């Protein structure tokens with residue numbers, strides 16, 4: 001499998017709430033291939049940002065070794081999305097959100113500024129960085145709108161099919 005070295009995130013079915021669709025972060029051990037849940041987004045981004053030079057191993061988590069059972073199994077009880085390795089770490093104060101489309105076809109990435117403004121493109125990033133001296137030192141290349149790949153084999157079978165001509169990304173609010 002060509003995706004095994006990438007760091008995935010997984011998401012569950014959730015109504016659109018303006019929040020990220022991602023609710024569990026996991027990294028795969030290079031040696032035993034087990035999945036380990038990563039507690040903080042910061043640590044996850046740290047692992048992901050240098051995955052090629054520093055592959056992830058179970059013992060990165062304190063007290064955990066390859067002998068321990070996996071924290072989470074790759075299966076269709078949840079939908080998995082797999083990130084590209086070596087993505088830049090989100091600059092401090094900013095938040096990177098990923099929202100899964102209702103038809104599970106893809107995710108949309110956007111950034112939230114420390115002031116709560118939503119940025120959807122490199123253009124918007126460039127504009128805000130230029131206009132704010134306090135963001136000096138942050139470069140547009142610190143932002144990446146690349147989105148993880150939705151793993152088709154983990155998409156629920158009852159997902160509503162894409163309606164041609166409908167580009168409505170809003171999800172209906174249903175409680176889970």
Ligand SMILES: [Zn+2]
Pocket residue numbers: 029030031032033034057058059065066067
């Ligand atoms: Zn391991």
